[in-house]
Every structure is written in structure tokens, then in C-alpha cells.
Amino acid sequence: MTCELWRDQIEPYIDGELASSHDAEVAAHLRTCAECNAFAAEAIHLKRAIATAGRRYEPTPDFRRQIMDSIGARPSRLRLPWLTFAFAAALLVAVTLGVFAWRKHAADTSREIADIHLNTLASANPVDVVSTDMHTVKPWFQGRVPFTFNLPELAGSPYSLDGGRVAYVRGTPCAQLLFNYRLHRISMLIGPANVLGGSNERSLPNGFHIVKFEKNGYSYVTIGDAGVDTLNELSEKMQSAQN
């Protein structure tokens, strides 16, 4: 088959739309043909870039309310006698204020982490230490962040390391690692637990998922557009490496 014919197969291959037998043929060709390989690399970058740039517009909270109203999704008001209601409300306010302050902090941090991840993906130089080798990436952080961590062995797993950089969350230096999983890019941020928030799992409205764990006062926050299971698996590998 000429390269021109292979080219027609490369994008469906990247989209995961080829039958497995055909998939292997294309993969074998890409290993031997530098030109098609470069084309495939570009196609992957284009696909990833479209996925990021294409998530561009968000509805306003007002519009969301409008839609909810239109389908009758507004929560119906409690019809309690007002005294009972006032008492219940006062009690609720007291409890909620504390919870709200904590949740707002967690939500804001998740947003900030999502912004960091998005900015990294959009950047021409997403990482400052470019290496797939954990023995290069780990020492690079020495002197750059005031803590240390171990990296898991990823050989033979579907994950690969792209490199790392220092990211600032609430003005505190954190380590950011960038991983690849198939076409997805995943960031992991490591920093003090009081900066990176509690250890709950969240899905953000822009399609990103966040998975966290804590170890010795540090939080390890994994974020990406891959499925929660994928993020969990990477997060667990990281967790095992800290033991």
C-alpha cells in the first residue's frame, strides 16, 4: 500500500474507529514510515487541540435557570407555616455557613486546578522538564518545591510521563506532572493538603474530572478529560509509589 492510501487510515486509527486487525497494520506501518508517523503525530495534536479549543462556550447561570424553569426543574418551595420555617431556616443557616465556606474553598481550588491544567494544554511549552524518565523528572523538582515525592514505574502501562513544571496554587509552589493516556492528557498536582483542598472526587462542568488522595499532609490531585476510572488508576499507581 502506498503512503497516500495509508494516510486515509491514519485519522480513523487515531479516532479509534478501525477494526483491531486493521489497527495493528496501521500501527506497524507507523513504526516503519517516518513520514506517516509525522503525519499521525500532527493529527493527534490537531485532535487534542480541537478537543480543548472546542470547549469554549459556557451558559451563564441566568440562562441555566431559564432552562430549568422552562422544563419545570426549579425546586418547589416548601410550604411550611412561616414560624416553623423561620426556625428551621435559622438553624440551617448556622450549619450551612460553615459547610459553605469549606465547600466554596474546595470548589474554587478545583476551578483553579482546572485552569492550570487547561493553560498547560494550551501552552506551546507545557512542561519545563521534558522527560519520560522518572529518574530525570523527580530530581528536577529538588530545590523548586519544598517537598519530595516518588514517581511510579509506568513501563508496560497505558500511561506515559511527558514531564513536569512548577505550578502556583494560591501562591504556593506545587509540582505539576503531565501524563498521557491514549489521546488524553492528564495533570497531577502535588502540594500541601491545606492548599489543594479535601480528598473528594469531583466532576467539573467543563467535562474534567478530578481525583484526589492525601498522604503525609500532601494532596495528590489528578485532573483530565479521561474517565474517572482512568484517573483513579493513575492516582492509585502514584499512591502505591509513595509507600
Place this chain on the structure above:
Amino acid sequence: MSRERNLEFETLALPLLERLYNFAYWLAQNRDEAQDLVQETFAKALRGFDGFQRGTNFKAWMFRILRNTFLTSRTGLRAAPMLDIDDPAVEPAITGTDDPERHLLRVRDREALERAMEALPVIFREIVLLCDVEEMKYQEIADLLQVPIGTVMSRLARGRRQLRTLLQQKELTRKK
């Protein structure tokens, strides 16, 4: 519609609001129109929900309603191509060099990519968005657009090719 059915619609439809709105904005390129499209989509879907078959692809169903609403809107009618878009003979000529390394640099410029996506004819813009942003399978897209899967493949390939051309042209214009 029964209260239970209404609740079922709400549970299925509300999580799609962000995605539908994003897609509507990309199609209409205008906030007010995007809001109108989404509003109408939700209204139509709620009215037709009794006809929706449980267990089938709800997301694709909502996107199909949105797309059909767009196609019959003023902007949609204006954007509808006058030519046979699936005829490869009408492909615009590709100018400049076709160097993957150079593409790579341009692709990393998010703003340039957004401009190029905006400039892409809507028939290509929608398919690229459905595949790369909504991560729909070719078969899902074929069902949604009501075209054969081969058409999805060729339209997608042509859409991406045009996107590369547009990115390249943008770069050339900037250099002048």
C-alpha cells in the same frame, strides 16, 4: 406528561446543557442565537420525550434536535451550502507547503485554531466538533446526521484538511 417522566427528562437532559450550549454557540456563532437554539431544543425535546425510546442514545437524540433546529433557523438556512458538499471535486485548492512540523506549531496557537474553526464551513465544523469535542463514534454521528458512515468518514477527513489549510492561510496572512 407525568411527573415521573418529567423528572426523568430533567435527569437526562440537564447534564447535557453545557455541551448543547457549546455546540449551539459554535454553530450559530452568536450568544443570543445559541440561547434561542438551546431553549427551543429543550422545549421540543420535552414535548417529544414520550416518543423517545428508553435505552437508546439520548445525547445523540438531543444533539439531533438541536442541529435540526439550527438548520431551519435563519443563520442555519444562510449557512446551508449551495453546493454538493460531499463531492470531492468541489474541494478548495490547498496552497502552501504541507509540512506536519509546521502544522504542529500552528495547532498549538489556540487563538489561531479558534479562528480557523470559526471560518470552517458549518457542515465541516459540526462534524469535527461531534468527533473531537463530543467524542462521538462514527456510527453515532452517522445516525445523528442521518448520513451513511462512509459520508461521515469522508466529511471528517475533508473538514480536518480544510482546517489545516485555514490554519496555514491564517499564518500566511499574518506574515504579510
